Amino acid sequence: MAKILHYLNQFFAGIGGEDKAGQQFLFLPKPLGPGVLLTDVLKNRDIEYGTVVCGDNYFHENEDAVLTKLGEVMTRFAPDLFIAGPAFHAGRYGIACAKTASFARERFGVPAITGLFEENPGTREIGRHVLVIQTGASTASMPSTLKRCADLAALILNDDRDGLEAFKEEFCLKIPRRFTVQADAPDSVRALDMLLAKLRGGAFESEIPRIQAAPHPIPAAIQDLSQARLAMVTEGGLVPMGNPDRLESSRGTKYFKYSIKERDDLKAGEFEAMHTGYDTSTVNADPDRLIPVDAMRRLEREGNFARLHDYYYVTTGTGAMPAKMQELGVGIAEEILASGVNGVVLTAT
């Protein structure tokens, strides 16, 4: 016999809509809403099902109290699996699902599942090891999500580790967050152990996941450079003096473009680099060392290419999330393409 505890908000529990968002935390020893559909899919199993319900507003206004009560239910009911949601693109519900699932997993070591749309703010609250099934934005994806939820529940209850890995790879959201974990040995020891294993040709596993870059089309070579418009881009954080747009100096989330129209070179004191990832003093002393306006103007005058684009683009590429950088890269590329630019020189520090 397996026990499943399912967290729902007031809406999916069938209590009511926004007018019932103040619903207090309660436990019911039966499935409700999506839980009924789930038990139907899992009907060949002997399952004891419990549901915890909480109004979306009540959860956020009384989070500590709700989690305390949830802890009492977890102890009493002792589930083998905790399910929250799915919450699709619902923000308050998504955050509550993320927090309750993380609480069940972290405090009680109970496997926890939720279902979220990738842009749900709940994805930022997901704790380590919580499995997040990727859903659509609306409840239209309820049937497929519940089918996957049932498949995942079966894999967990059967302790099918290979199946679980395959499922995660295909259907779960990758949560690009850093977690604090307790390790068996200090980092210096772990690093040296890894190094020794590598030198001996033994097996080791890096603690830093390799970036898996999706392949993208190869940009064609420029056929006639004399007709080409070129732009400059950098991740080195070069901004006008005083950083008027407040570009972050690390963990960048923005990019900007700044005019170099009618400039023959970039002068010290007019531009400065916002970047905690390198010593910016040499660039600040001559910003052409990062955005080479002087050299590009010279080559432009000599007719090597048709025209230097009026703006350079900049972000800060230190401590940043690859996913965010990809998004910024797409934004910069789209703007540049729309301006009729044919080629880019990108400098990276």
Added chain:
Amino acid sequence: MLITCLPNVATQVGAYRIMTGNKFHYPVGNPELAPEDETKWRAQVLSAALKILQTPVESPTVFEK
């Protein structure tokens, strides 16, 4: 094309046209030269960059300066 002092990282993430920059914290700088000489040097570096933009590639490629 990309000018960086970490061509191995650039290759890993799939940049196609890569040139090794001068120094990590000033990829197209050479502060040991006099200012006019540095601009000339930089124009040579960027001239090489322009050649790279005109070169067909089939996989991430690190070009010589």
